[in-house]
Amino acid sequence: MAGTIKNVALFGATGMTGLVTLPQAVGAGYNVTVLVRDPSRLPPDHKASRVVVGDVLNKEDVKKTLEGQDAAIIILGTGNDLSESERWEPTAFILNSINFRGLLVNLMCPLPTTAFLLGDRGRVPPPLVPITEDHDRMHRLLKESGLDYVAVMPPHIADNHPLTERYTVTENMLKGKVISKYDLGHFFVHCLSTTDWDRKTVGLCGEYS
Numbered sequence: 001m002a003g004t005i006k007n008v009a010l011f012g013a014t015g016m017t018g019l020v021t022l023p024q025a026v027g028a029g030y031n032v033t034v035l036v037r038d039p040s041r042l043p044p045d046h047k048a049s050r051v052v053v054g055d056v057l058n059k060e061d062v063k064k065t066l067e068g069q070d071a072a073i074i075i076l077g078t079g080n081d082l083s084e085s086e087r088w089e090p091t092a093f094i095l096n097s098i099n100f101r102g103l104l105v106n107l108m109c110p111l112p113t114t115a116f117l118l119g120d121r122g123r124v125p126p127p128l129v130p131i132t133e134d135h136d137r138m139h140r141l142l143k144e145s146g147l148d149y150v151a152v153m154p155p156h157i158a159d160n161h162p163l164t165e166r167y168t169v170t171e172n173m174l175k176g177k178v179i180s181k182y183d184l185g186h187f188f189v190h191c192l193s194t195t196d197w198d199r200k201t202v203g204l205c206g207e208y209s
């Protein structure tokens with residue numbers, strides 16, 4: 001996909017990581033379409049080219065967002081609600097959207113399930129079983145989609161560390177304990193201009209003082 005991507009849909013643009021990914025994507029020259037529930041949560045000076053107001057659990061809103069897009073970045077979350085077991089649905093909607101055949105960069109899961117998905121699957125504590133199963137379904141959908149995708153599994157996402165652009169990306173494993181939200185956003189945008197990580201599941205981490 002690299003080299004052909006110009007138009008990018010961003011899901012989760014009003015979240016902690018989304019808010020710092022949007023300006024990086026715009027700064028890198030992409031036309032960014034965002035799907036947001038509440039546009040007032042975007043900064044007044046945002047430079048998204050198109051704002052679709054809607055819900056990612058509404059298929060029509062997702063279709064509208066993906067029209068004409070070459071890639072999509074999914075940084076959705078349900079905050080600290082670990083009981084939520086519908087996280088995989090947005091990914092399913094996006095993958096099933098008829099016209100979308102672009103690159104999908106998908107934030108798969110935050111702590112605490114990353115450690116289990118990339119590591120010791122036998123030790124998932126009972127309260128985290130449903131969400132781990134969701135992430136599994138999402139991952140399987142991606143792999144079976146036939147799309148170019150990057151499945152991103154971060155450790156703790158920190159909002160008090162800077163953009164360094166120096167972080168370690170490892171396939172199928174997680175080496176460190178933290179990534180800054182800025183560096184995570186940087187990686188999402190980087191994936192749009194390289195095929196290095198296409199169809200791969202990656203962990204990433206940084207070192208911060």
Ligand SMILES: NC(=O)c1ccc[n+]([C@@H]2O[C@H](COP(=O)([O-])OP(=O)(O)OC[C@H]3O[C@@H](n4cnc5c(N)ncnc54)[C@H](OP(=O)(O)O)[C@@H]3O)[C@@H](O)[C@H]2O)c1
Nearest residue numbers: 012014015016017037055056076077079110111155156157
């Ligand atoms: N590993 C960590 O340390 C860590 C730390 C924080 C978060 N996380 C996780 O990492 C992911 C991203 O983190 P984050 O902090 O950037 O997430 P976040 O701040 O919780 O943002 C989630 C985004 O998803 C959007 N969203 C949720 N449901 C939606 C829906 N039905 N339709 C449209 N948009 C919807 C939210 O929109 P609204 O603005 O409308 O709510 C928001 O933009 C999340 O899964 C989060 O749980 C991990």
